[in-house]
Amino acid sequence: MSPSDTLAAASAAGTTPGATTVPRIVSVDDHVVEPPDLWSSRLPSRYRDIGPRIEYHPQGEVTLDGGTYRERPGTEGRNVAWWMYEDHTYSVKRLIAAAGYRPEEITTDGITYDEMRPGCWQPQARIADMEMNHTDASLCFPNYPRFCGQLFAERNDKELSLLCVQAYNDWMVDEWCGDSGGRLIPLCLVPLWDAEMAAAEVRRNAERGVRAVAFSELPTWLGLPSIHSGHWDPFFAACAETGTVVCMHIGSGTRTVSPAPDAPDAVTASLIFCNSAASLIDFLFSGVLHRWPDLKLMYAEAQIGWIPYALERADDVWETHQGWSEARRNTPEPPSHYYYRQVYGCFFKDSVGIDLLDRVGVDNITFETDYPHADGTWPDTEAVATRLFGHLDPEAVYKIARGNAIKLLGLDFDQ
Structure with a gap:
């Protein structure tokens, strides 16, 4: 696409004349707060008392263990919304429904659904909030099941777990995205405990137009087989065959990197990109991308400034240490190839990555708003995007804001 064509597309996409060169955003990382009846209205009656359901109880003590909250309801005080599922309890928190609140108000305290913006969990209200935020389309990761549905893999009753995964996907396709006119993009889950069943769920959803699936950036951190083992080959084959993008959100390995057990949470929050760096290098040397050249990976909320050095180091190991490191066992081309x-990265707070754009790759990055999380840029995403990359040439601006996401996910926009 030529710069003049790009400017015309940007204008058609809703750019405000004279105000910015950034077209309306296609965000590939937002989140949904699951509605209270998502599972209780879909599960068989025999499972409704043990499957995921909302109950109201007092706030309890909350601790964050890596990427997992450890908590139980309290015995006194005001009631907040709690997800209850087998032996698992989890309060709905301000931290994950932060849109519209000041930083000092965003804590891990529990809330009710009436205390969050309706756009957190109601599709039409979400679209209204997208209109306020210069956003055309949005791909949403889950909250309660965690970023790739780890919760269901951890529970005891796997028949119920499978029904929960399927119920989530049916809700995602039919209700969350169904009446949005393509503005809400479906992202589905798979049963992580069985690669063949995961492949079947990819194909089931691909038949109804789904082009994205959530997966763990580091499955071994969940106690699952590695991507080197061949265990996941049926899943990767299904994704490649159906054009389904493997979307890995930061923290989807549940664990986080910390140099000391008594380090403040700020340390792990700053180091969280290390998870995605480890995952990317793992994939680059695994042979998965070589065996399935049509397979696409997307790293959500990982930012992009770390990518050039990770590629440089991987290529150097591939060349310099080929004699002992098994660098070429599954990877006949340099990892950066x-x-x-x-591979696609995703960012929304990374000026370093833009400074290194020629090495990150203008065709390899997408943008996000992270609504309604505390890190999110709502309702100021247009200003943030303009500040970060609005100075680039029009074609690059278009690709980052929406063009790469449209191509990656096969969206029916700007055609």
Whole structure:
């Protein structure tokens, strides 16, 4: 696309004349707060008392263990919304429904659904909030099941777990995205405990137009087989065959990197990109991208400034240490070859990555708003995007704001 064509597309996409060169955003990382009846209205009656359901109880003590909250309801005080599922209890928190609140108000305290913006969990209200935020379309990761549905893999009754995964996907396709006119983009889950069942769920959803699936950036951190083992080959084959993008959200390995057990949470929050760096390098040397050249990976909320050095180091190991490191066992081309061909990063707070754009790859990055999380840029995403990359040439601006996401997910926009 030429710069003049790009400017015309940007204008058609809703750019405000004279105000900015950034077209309306296609965000590939937002979140949904699951509605209270998502599972209780879909599960068989025999499971409704043990499957995921909302109950109201007092706030309890909350601790964060890696990427997992450890908590139980309290015995006194005001009632807040709690998800109850087998032996698991989880309060709905201000931290994950932060849109519209000041930073000092965003805590891990529990809330009710009446205390969050309706756009957190109601599709039409979400679209209204997207209109306020210069956003055309949005791909949403889950909250309660965690970023790739780890919760269901951890529970005891796997028949119920499978029904929960399928119920989530049916809700995602039919209700969350169904009447949005393509503005809410479906992202589905798979049963992580069985690769063949995961492949079947990918194909089931692909048949109804789903082009994105959530997966763990580091499955071994969940106690699952590695991507080197061959265990996941049926899943990767299904994704490649159906054009389903493997979307890995930061923290989807549940664990986080910390140099000391008594380090403040700020340390792990600053180091969280290390999870995605480890995952990317794992994939680059695994042979997965070589065996399935049509497979596409997307790293959500990982930012992008770390990518050039990770690629440089991986390529150097591939060349310099080929004699002992098994660098070429599954990777006949330099690792960076597979990155530029098949991998997409995602950012919204990374000026360093933009400074290194020629090495990150203008065709390899997408943008996000992270609504309604505390890190999110709502309702100021247009200003944030303009500040970060509005100075680039029009074609690059278009690709980052929406063009790469449209191509990656096969969206029916700007055609």
